[in-house]
Amino acid sequence: MRLAVTNVLFICNANIVRSFMAERIFNGRLERLSINGVSASSAGLLDMNGAAADTTARQILAEHGIDDEGHVSRLLTEEILREADLVLTMEMSQLQKIETLYPEFAGGRRVLKSYLPDYDIHQGDIADPYRRSLFHYRLCFAEISLSVEAMIKCI
Numbered sequence: 001m002r003l004a005v006t007n008v009l010f011i012c013n014a015n016i017v018r019s020f021m022a023e024r025i026f027n028g029r030l031e032r033l034s035i036n037g038v039s040a041s042s043a044g045l046l047d048m049n050g051a052a053a054d055t056t057a058r059q060i061l062a063e064h065g066i067d068d069e070g071h072v073s074r075l076l077t078e079e080i081l082r083e084a085d086l087v088l089t090m091e092m093s094q095l096q097k098i099e100t101l102y103p104e105f106a107g108g109r110r111v112l113k114s115y116l117p118d119y120d121i122h123q124g125d126i127a128d129p130y131r132r133s134l135f136h137y138r139l140c141f142a143e144i145s146l147s148v149e150a151m152i153k154c155i
Helices: 018-032 055-063 078-083 092-101 134-152
Strands: 007-012 039-044 086-089 108-111
Touching: 007 018, 007 078, 007 092, 018 039, 018 055, 018 134, 055 134, 086 092, 092 108
Parallel strands: 007 039, 007 086, 086 108
Antiparallel strands: none
16 A cells, blocks of 8 residues: 655654654655655654653664754644644554544544554554663664554555
């Protein structure tokens, strides 16, 4: 299935770990593939007042040669949502919250991990590694990377 998208929006709770990492992984991969006309941004469901990206998330991105500089969290708004062609959440509960808060939003929306061929709705969340071990951050990075790779094949 091919997607006709130009603006992808990744969403998680605070926009300091998972959606931030997904945005940077996605944009970095598009750049390496020389895919133009598509870009990603990210937002969170919690107002973190422009908090900086989590330092461990930044470390993991830097280890993989992905830009980790300059991110500040932003709260999801109706305007941000309207600009997106495709909205991807890290958890099913986040998707449900968006559907509740913005029922009029008609754009595409789904859980990021749903692009994986072995996706199971009962195990479809990308767990939040915030304040957990480095292992959890690496696992989160791997799940996001694999999901993004599968998603890019649909563009």
